C-alpha cells in the first residue's frame with residue numbers, strides 16, 4: 195500500500211527515509227530509475243504493478259499488494275507506505291521505498307497497518323489540524339483506554355474508538371437513569387446513591403468472535419480488546435495469522451470467503467450456533483457478520499458447512515447504518531436538514547430487496563455505480579451524507595464538511611446533532627474500514643437493543659447466486675448502465691433477457707472481473723433453486739457467445 199501526502203509529516207513517530215539514505219537494494223536499482231522517470235500517476239502505478247511486484251520474491255496474487263497515488267510537485271510530496279503481513283511484504287516495501295526514494299521524494303514507512311488506517315494517516319498528514327471529522331471538539335470524545343498502539347496510529351484510535359466509547363457510555367448512562375427512575379422509591383424516603391456510581395457495564399460481557407483472515411486486522415484489533423471489555427463487549431480474535439497460518443491471508447477465512455461461500459471460516463468449528471461472529475478481510479477494509487448454524491463447521495474442516503448459516507453482508511450493514519442515521523436525522527428540526535442531500539450508493543450486486551428497502555421503506559435516494567470502491571466513493575462524496583457499501587462488506591458513510599458544520603452549530607442544544615457528529619468520527623471518513631464498521635454495528639445493535647435476528651428482520655434477501663467462469667478473452671464482454679447490461683458480444687444481452695424473463699422475480703447480469711481473469715455472473719430469483727439455475731443458464735450463454743467451445747467447464 196503506497197499513498198501520497200502533499201504535506202510532509204514533521205514528526206509523528208513514523209520512520210523517515212531520507213533521499214540519501216541507503217535503502218536501495220541493488221536488485222531494484224533499474225526499477226527505481228524507471229520510477230524516477232515517470233511523469234504521471236498512471237505511469238508510477240503501472241511500473242509498481244508490472245515491475246516491482248513481478249520482481250518481489252513470493253509476491254502473492256493479493257489485490258492489495260501495492261497501489262500508488264503520486265507526484266504533483268515532487269518537492270512537496272511525502273509518500274506514506276504501509277505493508278501487510280505476507281512474507282513478500284519486506285521485499286515489496288523495500289522496492290516501494292526505493293522507487294519513491296529514487297524520485298527524490300520523502301517516504302515514511304507506517305509499518306504494518308490496515309488499508310483504511312493508511313488512508314486515515316494520509317488524511318491526517320494532509321490536514322494537520324484535525325481528524326476527518328474535526329468539527330467535533332476533541333473534548334467531547336472519551337480518550338480510549340486501548341491496548342498498546344504504535345504512535346502514528348494513536349490519532350486513528352483516539353478518533354474512531356474515542357467516539358465509539360463516548361456514544362456507548364452515554365447510552366449506558368441513559369439506560370441506568372431509566373432503570374433508576376423505574377426503581378425510584380416514593381418521594382420523601384431515603385435512598386442510597388450507590389447505584390448512580392455503579393460501574394457503567396453491569397451486564398455480563400457479550401462475546402463477538404472475530405475472524406481476522408490471518409491478516410493485518412488481528413494486530414490492529416488487539417488494542418480494542420481492553421477498550422471494548424470496558425463497555426461490556428468481549429472480542430475474541432481468531433485466524434490471527436500466527437504460527438502455521440502466517441501469511442495465509444484470506445485462506446478459507448475472511449470476509450470474502452464467508453460472503454461468497456456462505457460458510458463459517460476455518461477455526462470456527464467450536465463456536466456455538468447462533469453466536470455473534472464477524473469476518474474482516476486480509477487488509478481489514480471489508481466486514482461481514484455471520485452466525486454459525488447448528489451442525490455447521492468452519493471452512494478449514496473440509497465439511498460443506500450449513501446452508502442456513504446466518505449472513506449479514508455489506509448490504510445489511512448499510513441498511514443498519516441507514517436506519518440509525520435516518521432516525522437521528524429525523525430528530526432534528528426540519529429547517530436544519532433543509533437542502534441536506536442524502537445519497538445511498540450500491541452496485542448491481544446489491545440484493546434487490548436491500549435496494550427496495552432503501553427506496554420504498556426508508557425513502558432514501560439510491561444510485562447504482564459500476565463495481566469498485568472508487569466509483570462508489572466518488573458518488574457518495576458528492577452528497578452531504580453519502581452512504582455506500584458493496585455487498586462484499588466494503589463501505590462507509592461520508593459526512594460533508596457542510597453537514598458537519600451545521601450539526602456542530604446546534605450540537606449543544608440537540609443531542610441527535612451531537613451524536614451524528616460523534617458518528618462522523620467513529621466512521622472512517624476516508625474509506626471503508628472493517629474496524630470502524632465493527633464498532634458501528636456493535637454501537638447500533640446495543641443502542642437499538644437489537645439481536646442479530648432483529649437486524650436480519652429489517653428485510654428479507656432475495657435468494658441469489660454468484661459464480662464465475664473463464665472465457666478466451668473476457669474483454670470481449672463490455673457493459674453499460676453500471677454493468678447491468680452487456681453491450682458486447684452481440685446477442686448476449688438479448689439471450690440474458692430471454693432467460694431472465696422466464697424466472698419469477700428474476701434478475702441477472704454478467705461482467706468481466708476487474709481483478710481476475712474471469713467473468714462474473716450474478717443472479718437472483720424467488721427461490722434459491724431458481725437463482726442457482728438462472729446463474730448457470732446465464733453463465734452458459736456467456737460462455738457460448740464469448741467464444742467458449744462445447745459445454746461450459
Ligand SMILES: CC(=O)N[C@H]1[C@@H](OP(=O)(O)O)O[C@H](CO)[C@@H](O)[C@@H]1O
Nearest residue numbers: 257565566567584586707708709710
Ligand atoms: C463481486 C465482487 O465482490 N467484486 C469485487 C472484486 O472486483 P471484481 O472487478 O469483481 O473482480 O474486487 C474488488 C476489489 O477488491 C471489489 O471492489 C469488488 O467488489
